[in-house]
Amino acid sequence: MTTQATRAVITAEGLTKRYGSLRAVDDVNLHVYESEIFGILGPNGAGKTTTLEMIEGLRHPDAGTASVAGFDVASQVDQVKSRIGIQLQTTSLFDHLTVAELVGLFASLYGADDSSATVRRLLGLVSLQEKSDDQADTLSGGQKQRLSIALSLVNDPEIVFLDEPTTGLDPQARRNLWDLIRDIRADGKTIVLTTHYMEEAEVLCDRIAVMDHGRIILCDTPERLIAGLNGASTISATFGDTVPEPAALSELAGVQDVQLDGSRVTLQTDDMRRSMAGLLDLAEARTLELDKLTTSRPTLEDVFLHYTGRALRE
Amino acid sequence: MTSFRAMTLANFKMIVRNRTALFFLLGFPLIFMLLFGYLFGTGETRLSIGISGEDVSPLAGAIADQMEQTDGFTVYRGDLESELAAIEDGDRTVVLAFSEPDGDHALDAQIYVNQANPQFAQIGLNAVEQFLLQSELEIAGQPRMIQTDVANIEGDEFQFIDFFLPGVIGISLMVNGIQSLSTTFVSFREKGILRRIKATPFPLWQFILSRISTQVVIAVAQTVILVAIALVLFDVNISDSYFSALVLVVLGAFAFLGIGFVISAFASNTDVADSAGTIITIPMMFLSGVFFPVDDAPAVLQPIIQLLPLTYLVEGLRNVLIDGGTLADTWLEIGVLALTAAIGFLISVRFFRWESREA
Ligand SMILES: Nc1ncnc2c1ncn2[C@@H]1O[C@H](COP(=O)(O)OP(=O)(O)OP(=O)(O)O)[C@@H](O)[C@H]1O
Ligand SMILES: [Mg+2]
Numbered sequence: 014m015t016t017q018a019t020r021a022v023i024t025a026e027g028l029t030k031r032y033g034s035l036r037a038v039d040d041v042n043l044h045v046y047e048s049e050i051f052g053i054l055g056p057n058g059a060g061k062t063t064t065l066e067m068i069e070g071l072r073h074p075d076a077g078t079a080s081v082a083g084f085d086v087a088s089q090v091d092q093v094k095s096r097i098g099i100q101l102q103t104t105s106l107f108d109h110l111t112v113a114e115l116v117g118l119f120a121s122l123y124g125a126d127d128s129s130a131t132v133r134r135l136l137g138l139v140s141l142q143e144k145s146d147d148q149a150d151t152l153s154g155g156q157k158q159r160l161s162i163a164l165s166l167v168n169d170p171e172i173v174f175l176d177e178p179t180t181g182l183d184p185q186a187r188r189n190l191w192d193l194i195r196d197i198r199a200d201g202k203t204i205v206l207t208t209h210y211m212e213e214a215e216v217l218c219d220r221i222a223v224m225d226h227g228r229i230i231l232c233d234t235p236e237r238l239i240a241g242l243n244g245a246s247t248i249s250a251t252f253g254d255t256v257p258e259p260a261a262l263s264e265l266a267g268v269q270d271v272q273l274d275g276s277r278v279t280l281q282t283d284d285m286r287r288s289m290a291g292l293l294d295l296a297e298a299r300t301l302e303l304d305k306l307t308t309s310r311p312t313l314e315d316v317f318l319h320y321t322g323r324a325l326r327e
Numbered sequence: 328m329t330s331f332r333a334m335t336l337a338n339f340k341m342i343v344r345n346r347t348a349l350f351f352l353l354g355f356p357l358i359f360m361l362l363f364g365y366l367f368g369t370g371e372t373r374l375s376i377g378i379s380g381e382d383v384s385p386l387a388g389a390i391a392d393q394m395e396q397t398d399g400f401t402v403y404r405g406d407l408e409s410e411l412a413a414i415e416d417g418d419r420t421v422v423l424a425f426s427e428p429d430g431d432h433a434l435d436a437q438i439y440v441n442q443a444n445p446q447f448a449q450i451g452l453n454a455v456e457q458f459l460l461q462s463e464l465e466i467a468g469q470p471r472m473i474q475t476d477v478a479n480i481e482g483d484e485f486q487f488i489d490f491f492l493p494g495v496i497g498i499s500l501m502v503n504g505i506q507s508l509s510t511t512f513v514s515f516r517e518k519g520i521l522r523r524i525k526a527t528p529f530p531l532w533q534f535i536l537s538r539i540s541t542q543v544v545i546a547v548a549q550t551v552i553l554v555a556i557a558l559v560l561f562d563v564n565i566s567d568s569y570f571s572a573l574v575l576v577v578l579g580a581f582a583f584l585g586i587g588f589v590i591s592a593f594a595s596n597t598d599v600a601d602s603a604g605t606i607i608t609i610p611m612m613f614l615s616g617v618f619f620p621v622d623d624a625p626a627v628l629q630p631i632i633q634l635l636p637l638t639y640l641v642e643g644l645r646n647v648l649i650d651g652g653t654l655a656d657t658w659l660e661i662g663v664l665a666l667t668a669a670i671g672f673l674i675s676v677r678f679f680r681w682e683s684r685e686a
Binding site for chain 2: 069071091094095099101103104105106107108109110117118119122123124127
C-alpha cells in the first residue's frame, strides 16, 4: 500500500492566504512524494480547496511558495499547468457539447492527443463510454464527477489534483472511484485529493494531512496517525435483564475505562483480544444474556476529535 | 487539431445548438424585417434628393448646403452618373443636377423626377422648385438666376426595405455583439468555466480571440442571410459594394463585441449582464436611424444620436449597401466603429476577471 519513493514532486512552504481578516490558509508546509496518494482531510471551510488551488497556480498565495514537478508555481505556471491534471471542486462545463466533444476539446486545449481513440480510452477509464454522445448537462452528479476526472487526465499528467472527487456519490460509486484512483496511481501518477470522509482517507490514501482552520495539524500515514493516538479500542455490550457491576468490568484484562448507560456498557481497552475474552467469560460464568456486542478500533475521526476537540462532521 | 481551432469549432457548435441564442441571432431580426417589410411595404417615407454638380459655382454649393440643412429633405451628393443610377433604383425622389450656364443665367439646373410614385414625385418636384425660387432671392438676391428643366425618369419604386435592411443588419449585429456575447461570457465566469480554462495551458487571449472570431463569422452569416431574405421576399435594391459592406459589418461586429466585453467585465452575474445589455441596446435601436432617418429626430436628441455606434454602422451600411458608396465615403463611420472597438477592448482587458469572486 505504501509505495513511497523519496522524491518530493510537490513542495509547499509557508503557504498563506487571507480573505479579509480570515486566514483561510495559514502557513502550510507539505511535501508530496512521487506515486503516492496524498489526502487532505478536514471539515468544511478548513482551507483544503484554497491550499490545493494555490499549489495548482489558480490562486495567488499572500505568502509562501510552492513547487510542482520541479517548477516554481509562481514563476513557471505554464510548465506546471501542462504537467498537472485538475479536477475542481465545482466545475460546470460548456453547455451544448457532448461528453466526447468535451474530452476532445480539453485534450486540444492542453495540446494533447485528441484523437477519437484516446477520447474513447479516457471515457472507458471512467466508465462513461455509453454516455459519450450525450450532452454533458444531462449527466447525473456522479457521472459529471467522473467526466471531470476524465478531463483531469487528458494531458497524461504527472500529478493529478482531485478536489473532493467522491462527494455526492453513492457508496458503490465511491468504491469504484477509489479503484479508479488506485489505477491512476498504478499508472505512475501522483495523486493529491481532498475529502471529508475519514474512511475514504483511511483506506485510499498513503498519507494524510489533517487540516483545520487553515492549518495542517498532522501529516502522516493513516496507520501512524491512529497509532499515535495510543488510542484505546472500544467494546460496547448490551445486556439483558442483569448488568454486571462496574467493578467487575474494570477488573477485566486491558480495560481502562467503563461507562454504564442503562443496560449498555462501554469499555475502553488497550488489549481488545483479552478484554473481549474476559467479558465473554464473565457473561458465561454468570449466565448473563448478551443482546448486542460491537467492537471498534480508533479511527481518523478519533484522531481529529483528539487534536481539535471537535468532531470532524457535526 | 490545434487548440485554437478546437476551441473555435466548439464555440460554433455551442451557438448553433443553442436554440435561444439562435432565435436572438436570426429569428429576432428576421421577424423584425418581415413585420416592418410587410407593414410599410413599398411606401414612400421621405423626400430623398440627390445633388450633383454643386461645385460648378458658389451658388450651386450654397444651395446644396442649405438644402441639406432643411428639414424634410434627405440630401445625397454624388456625381451625375451615380445619382441617376440611384434614382433608377428608387433610392431618390428627385435628382438635382447643376451645370455651367449656357446662356445669361447664373446657373443651369436639371431636375430629374422619379415617376414610380407620381403623387410623391409631384410633391418632390414642387418642393425642390419652390426651394430653388426661394434660394435665388435669398442667396443671390434676385430672381430668374437659375434656368431649370425637368425630366421624368421611370425609376424603381422607393421601398421601405431599402431603407430598413441596413438597420436590421445593424440591430442583429448589436444584439449578437452586446447581448449574446456578454451573457455567454458572464455565465462562463459565473459557472467557473473560465477558471477551468485558466487551469489549462490555453492562453486567455486565444480563448477570447476564438470567441471573437466565432462571433464575427456569425455576424457575417447573419448579414448574408438577412440580405438574401430581403432579396428574395422584398426584392431589395442593393448595390454591389460587397467588400465595403463586409468591412463595415466586421468593424461593426468588433465595436459591439467591445461593448459586450466591457459589460462582461463589470457585470457581476448573467442577469446584470442581460439587463445592462437591454438598457444599452433598446434605446440605441430606436435612436440610431433604424426606423427613420436620424435627421428627422428632434434636435435635442442629436448629440446623443451622434454618440451611438449603431448610428454610424447603419449610416455606413446604407451608404455602401444601398447607395453604392465606397469605403472612402464612410471613413467617419469606419473611424467611429474602430474607435469604439478599441476603447471597448482596452477597458475590458484592464478590468477582466476570471472569477466572480476574489481568487
Ligand atoms: N474567494 C474567496 N473569498 C472569500 N473567502 C473565501 C474565498 N475562498 C475561500 N474562502 C474562505 O476560506 C475558507 C477556506 O475555504 P476552502 O474553500 O479552502 O475550504 P475547504 O476546506 O475546501 O472547504 P469545503 O470542504 O467546504 O470545500 C472558508 O472559510 C471560505 O469561506
Ligand atoms: Mg473545498
